[in-house]
Amino acid sequence: MASTIAAAPVRSAGPSLRVRLYATLGVSGLISLVVIVIIASAAAFAPWVAPYDPQTTDLTSVFASPSPSHPLGTDALGRDLLSRLIWGGRTTFIGPLLVIIVSTIIGSALGITSAWVGGHVDNVIARFLDVMFALPGIVFALVAVAIYGAGLTAAVIGLSISYIPYVARVVRGAALRERKLPYVAACSVQGFSALRICVRHLLPNLRTIITAQAVASLGFAVVELAGISFLGLGVQPPTPDWGVSVATGLQAALQGYPAEALYAGTLIVVVVVAFNVLGDRLAATAESAKR
């Protein structure tokens, strides 16, 4: 079982997790990671963290200013803003996460197939991806919504499709470089099937590049999905969501109460910056590891 020995990671008493994280991410990357973990855990543990139910209305205190009972105030229906933001983090994270998972799996499969098989298959996949590249993600999402009706599911399907070419192009390039390396030939000589080499050996070695691409795309997916919800085509009110909050917040802002729009907008920008910085750092690490 030579292959299992070769593939097994060597666990030596190396630097601690903290040191390794710092070496990979740097200060800005670490801060971004911490910010994301805090906001994501608040959303994940929303039932315990949020002071109120996000949907409970209280018409006796509409547009309340921040106070000890409502730390960020309330909206036009007297709902607690802090609770709505905490709960809204759920759809805001889960939607983009699904988009990235689906597009990464399909894109990686296409990219590796393209690089491994080559020839006509590679050409056909490349042409097909070129057509998709020409269109921004929001167009795919809008078409999906037009077909399946407004909602998070349709928007996620549309965006997932639109992210496939980006993953496929990056993975194809990396897989082309990787397959020239001697270990791939060594595996072939041992008579391993193409599928086994790709899945068990090639894929694990591409994981840094795939992860960097996925994290960098997360930020864009957050913006695009929240934008679709803002248009009223994604997450449907009264379900809390940051994109929806900006939309209802815009109406409130026109009446002179900009709080909700500003809080939700700030959260979106912070999360997107954090994902982008993290993605840049991971990409830089993947780049330097290549050399």
Added chain:
Amino acid sequence: MSVGGFLARRFVGFVVTLLIASFAVFSLMYIAPGDPLSFVLGTRSVSPERVAAAKARYNLDDPFLVRYWDWLTGVLHGDFGRSIVLNQEVSDLISVRLQTTALLVGYATVLFLLVGVALGAAAARRPGPIDSTLTVFATFAIAMPTFVLGTVLITFFAVELGWFPVYGAGVGIVGRLNHLTLPAVTLAFASAGYLARITRSALRDELGREHVETARSRGLSERSVFRRHVLRNALIPIVTVTGLTIGALIAGAVIVETIFALDGLGSLLVEAILKKDYPIVQSIVLILVIVFMVINFLTDVIYTLIDPRLDLGADPNA
């Protein structure tokens, strides 16, 4: 390969891609759940006579490919069908809206080009605090979604300060530009940040080259070194990014027009999706696809032509 041959080959590829895309747009609307009849009649219940009339008008009993061919020839003659909800010719609806969108995207393009290149050049030429401030600014600008920025701008400049109108498209040239200023700034913001970043790194790469050192040692003024030797060589990535960014601006216009209640193509598309007015959706998506492809094609051609080092016969995907 000659330039003419290169252009001809690219153009053929472009037309083929367009045909594929038009077929995709046409068939997409038919995979929507339900009968194609609900697609042309909407979800209301209608009399059998209207059903028969609709079947005849849209040739719904014809094979799929025949229907595609009819639709395509209709589109090529400017016939995009009729809106279900508004009961008007789609081509009339679109031609009015096209102006607003074109003006908005044009305005935003001028803004992001000027600001992006200026900021990028400033950052590249002044390392230190100016550079790092601009880099942080660009990072935030890129992460700023249009709908957040638009909301913030409306809140401060239209509602609080009253400097700009909140909604609408305005009349006359001055009125329209005034009404379009906040939307155009909103639309251009992220792209300006992105272009600034690209310009900065392109100029940085170029400033470190030996030919720049040579030009300086020949005693040329810093100004002329920058203009004639650095900027010109850095133009290639800048042009490429500009082309792709204009495509992104058109997509962004969908959201910006909705925020500012502008009567453009994007806001019409969103309304049509919400009302399930499929002929409008189909036509606007097709127009968007065509515009994106034309822009990509032109960018591709321009960038290949201005960079004499590129091999015209090379496979673009290699």
